[in-house]
Amino acid sequence: MDSAPQPSAIERFAAGLDSLVAPASRIGVAVSGGPDSLALLLLAAAARPGKVAAATVDHGLRPESVEEAAMVAELCERLGIPHATLNADWTRAPTSNQQAVARAMRYRLLDQWARWDGLAAIATAHHADDQAETLLMRLARGSGVRGLGGSRASRSLSEEVLLVRPLLEWRKAELVTIVARAGIAAFDDPSNHDPRHDRSRFRVLLAAADWIDPARISASASALRDADEALDWALAPLIASRISPCEGGILVEPTDLPRELQRRLLLAAFGELGVSAPRGPELMRALAALNAGQAVTLSGLKLEGGPQWRLSPEPPRRH
Numbered sequence: 001m002d003s004a005p006q007p008s009a010i011e012r013f014a015a016g017l018d019s020l021v022a023p024a025s026r027i028g029v030a031v032s033g034g035p036d037s038l039a040l041l042l043l044a045a046a047a048r049p050g051k052v053a054a055a056t057v058d059h060g061l062r063p064e065s066v067e068e069a070a071m072v073a074e075l076c077e078r079l080g081i082p083h084a085t086l087n088a089d090w091t092r093a094p095t096s097n098q099q100a101v102a103r104a105m106r107y108r109l110l111d112q113w114a115r116w117d118g119l120a121a122i123a124t125a126h127h128a129d130d131q132a133e134t135l136l137m138r139l140a141r142g143s144g145v146r147g148l149g150g151s152r153a154s155r156s157l158s159e160e161v162l163l164v165r166p167l168l169e170w171r172k173a174e175l176v177t178i179v180a181r182a183g184i185a186a187f188d189d190p191s192n193h194d195p196r197h198d199r200s201r202f203r204v205l206l207a208a209a210d211w212i213d214p215a216r217i218s219a220s221a222s223a224l225r226d227a228d229e230a231l232d233w234a235l236a237p238l239i240a241s242r243i244s245p246c247e248g249g250i251l252v253e254p255t256d257l258p259r260e261l262q263r264r265l266l267l268a269a270f271g272e273l274g275v276s277a278p279r280g281p282e283l284m285r286a287l288a289a290l291n292a293g294q295a296v297t298l299s300g301l302k303l304e305g306g307p308q309w310r311l312s313p314e315p316p317r318r319h
């Protein structure tokens, strides 16, 4: 079957993938059956022959999902690529926040599969148009540097497995062309057009504004991701030198730090006490109070301000 993308596309993809995962390593591709991940499959199969396996997660939440997984399995068989269908095993199918719950399940299953099959990394097909949608969505929610940076090209999925996104600089139209040229019919997930999802609304908005170039927005997201990584790099020695244990809690030394580093230091202190991060606006209010020398309670902690901040578990309330 001659479904291989153009040599220039394979070369471009291979260069990007090799910068994320060592060329000798076997990788897994996450293929939903949509055009983006089918293009990823074709590119990976051509760029790393014999070192690619594919998996489709059947979330069991839409009646068509069985057929979609079977179609990807059949295509992989024709391409000579090993394929696994990973079935979500819900003790209780999610009723609220379904997309986020399904995503968490998907990454868990993909990670288990990668470890079982000895794959160094899982690749997903997130692309520049996704990044642009994410940035706009998060701007509309008032996100900070981290949120606006969108998806990273590489992060750990677990201790043994990397999650890589080798298509972040590719446009969706390029991926659609690769699949169409190969004569493959992709599935269309109806939830991608569901106006109840923020992402669908921003997709429509971007498509209608032909004066906005998603690749430029994606370049901004990439610059913000670099800035976010630089801030984390600057924070690491501050965590070691400015957070210390004290009787019944921990002390934080915030003096002279810019507000964004104070904010990250405070988040690190929450982490050290085993408390998950509070919502952004709540954290900003607490930060202002601490800098004004006040005491506040947040996420079950008592925070006392001043030149040094003291964080301790909130005493149990008396009834």
Ligand SMILES: Nc1ncnc2c1ncn2[C@@H]1O[C@H](COP(=O)(O)OP(=O)(O)OP(=O)(O)O)[C@@H](O)[C@H]1O
Pocket (backbone or CB within 6 Å): 030, 031, 032, 036, 037, 055, 056, 057, 058, 059, 103, 106, 123, 124, 125, 126, 151
């Ligand atoms: N059912 C699936 N089986 C295998 N891979 C999938 C499945 N759904 C999504 N993926 C992978 O994840 C990529 C992103 O998919 P999609 O944009 O639908 O997910 P998302 O939930 O919006 O993104 P994220 O996972 O970053 O939150 C796809 O291109 C594909 O590589």
